[in-house]
Amino acid sequence: MGKMSRLGNQLYNGRRSIDFVGRRWLWYAITGAVVALAASAIVVKGLNFGIEFTGGTEFRVPISAPSQDDADRLRESVAGTDIAAADAPIVTTAGDAVLIQVEEMTVGETDTVSQALSEASGVAPDDITTSEIGASWGEEVAQRALLGVAVFLVLVLIFIALYFREWKMSVAAFVALAHDVTITIGIYALSGFQVTPSAVTGLLAILAFSLYDTVVVFDKVKENTHEMPKTRLSYADAANLAVNQTLVRSINTGIVALIPIGAILYVSAVQLGASSLQDLALSQFVGMAVGVYSSVILAPRVLVHLKSTETEVVLAAKRAKARERAKADRYASVPTFREDMPIAAAPPGLDAEMEQGEDGAGVPVATVPQKPFQAPPRLDKEPSGPGRGRTVPEARGPVERSGSAGRVQPSRKARSKRGKK
Structure with missing residues (x-):
């Protein structure tokens, strides 16, 4: 990867x-x-x-298979006429002709541009088409x-x-x-x-x-x-x-x-x-x-x-x-020890003793009362037979030894004999 x-x-x-x-x-x-x-x-x-929005003049110069060099040459010829409306002509190729678009010009300026295009392209001035584009x-x-x-x-x-x-x-x-x-x-x-x-x-x-x-x-x-x-x-x-x-x-x-x-x-x-x-x-x-x-x-x-x-x-x-706060400090809710904290009473069942501090003052220390150790019963001394290793619940009804089961278990009597001796 x-x-x-x-x-x-x-x-x-x-x-x-x-x-x-x-x-x-x-x-x-x-x-x-x-x-x-x-x-x-x-x-x-x-x-x-552009002239599509403001209006202008378009010249169409017929040239067979015009190239980019032809378009550049015609652009330079139009810009070289020193006419303000033709200082930035838009030149494109369209099939077998080159289109030159300029801003609105007077009749004299149009003739000047047509003559410049004719000299640069070798096309007669009468073959160059001029059209006005309205805004x-x-x-x-x-x-x-x-x-x-x-x-x-x-x-x-x-x-x-x-x-x-x-x-x-x-x-x-x-x-x-x-x-x-x-x-x-x-x-x-x-x-x-x-x-x-x-x-x-x-x-x-x-x-x-x-x-x-x-x-x-x-x-x-x-x-x-x-x-x-x-x-x-x-x-x-x-x-x-x-x-x-x-x-x-x-x-x-x-x-x-x-x-x-x-x-x-x-x-x-x-x-x-x-x-x-x-x-x-x-x-x-x-x-x-x-x-x-x-x-x-x-x-x-x-x-x-x-x-x-x-x-x-x-x-x-x-x-x-x-x-985010809990994740940043998970112990933020645990109170910290301070010297002026009150001494709480020992909980019931705990004995409070005094421990000598460095400054000689007694500090109460809660201790848990110890019980005598009692070892668990050994398994080899436990009685064998039914019920070993578990606590047998007390029977809620009469019990007697069953011959088929081989152990003492609750007996079930018919309803007609229940409560009779």
């Missing part, structure tokens, strides 16, 4: 434990600081919305995305409340989801990545991933806290045990999901420069990473906090503390 396997086994069995639930203010402080930083980035720096389509996408998120959250929270029969688990799961979404959007604001419909799609995907991990942890919490008096654990200890039992699974699932998404993010951002891929990969990469944190640390901690005032939970916590 490997080292990680042994660690997972020890965490599952409770022989080793990481205190995720007990350090309430530490995790709250870390989470609050990160969320506050993300919210500040959103408010101060703002989001860089109304992006607004409709944003509205439908928000509506989808709202419906998703409502249905999921209702499902969690019905499945676990605990509305507080729904609240804890909602807090974890809000945490994941806020941090993911804050990363977009800090990095300057454009918010496109692909990013919105990735955001919806991370909600499902984070919620799935949270439900797995909550299911283990429910299993461990189903009968708290029998498990002899408080609710916080049982929830912390559940987190430790699912910790290895959560980490493994997160790593397996993050490796391919990280590869997509690297290839799209560094090598290909494909905006749709990098927007999708960034939202999923960040969301899944913070989703593991929220499902392991934040959601169980919020759940324990919400249930800390329930009567059964409070009683279980008191019983657990009492057991």
Whole structure:
């Protein structure tokens, strides 16, 4: 068994434990600081919305089997026009053409960009298609995305409340989801990545991933806290045990999901420069990473906090503390000797004697009266025959010697002869 396997086994069995639930203010402080930083980035720096949301101009350059070199060359030619609206073009390949998206431009600026694209690609200016993208389509996408998120959250929270029969688990799961979404959007604001419909799609995907991990942890919490008096654990200890039992699974699932998404993010951002891929990969990469944190640390901690005032939970916590105190010092209830302790009278049947102390004072010492030693009877001097080695009970009726049994035993008479001599 490997080292990680042994660690997972020890965490599952409770022989080793990481205190995720007990350090309430530490995790709250870390989470609050990160969320506050993300919210500040959103408010101060703002989001860089793509042309699907703000509107812009799209150029289509027909090139047979376009390569990444063609896309890079066209991007450099557009950025070299020194037009403010075209300083960060989005270039993607689509079949037998290359698409270049920029912000809204005037007619003169559009002609300048078309001429630059023609010179860089060798395509005639008349073959380059120009189209305007309105912001109304992006607004409709944003509205439908928000509506989808709202419906998703409502249905999921209702499902969690019905499945676990605990509305507080729904609240804890909602807090974890809000945490994941806020941090993911804050990363977009800090990095300057454009918010496109692909990013919105990735955001919806991370909600499902984070919620799935949270439900797995909550299911283990429910299993461990189903009968708290029998498990002899408080609710916080049982929830912390559940987190430790699912910790290895959560980490493994997160790593397996993050490796391919990280590869997509690297290839799209560094090598290909494909905006749709990098927007999708960034939202999923960040969301899944913070989703593991929220499902392991934040959601169980919020759940324990919400249930800390329930009567059964409070009683279980008191019983657990009492057991911990008794386990720490099993002789805590035994009184210790002090010089000023009163001298108790000797119990009945004990004789009190005086013992000379070091200071010459007499100290009463209780002694047990000794009885003379009496040796047990020897077996070879005991009478032989029936009843040897045991105490024969007294007969409740007449006894007489039985010829068939060969010993004295109670006799049974007919009812008509009982009481007659």
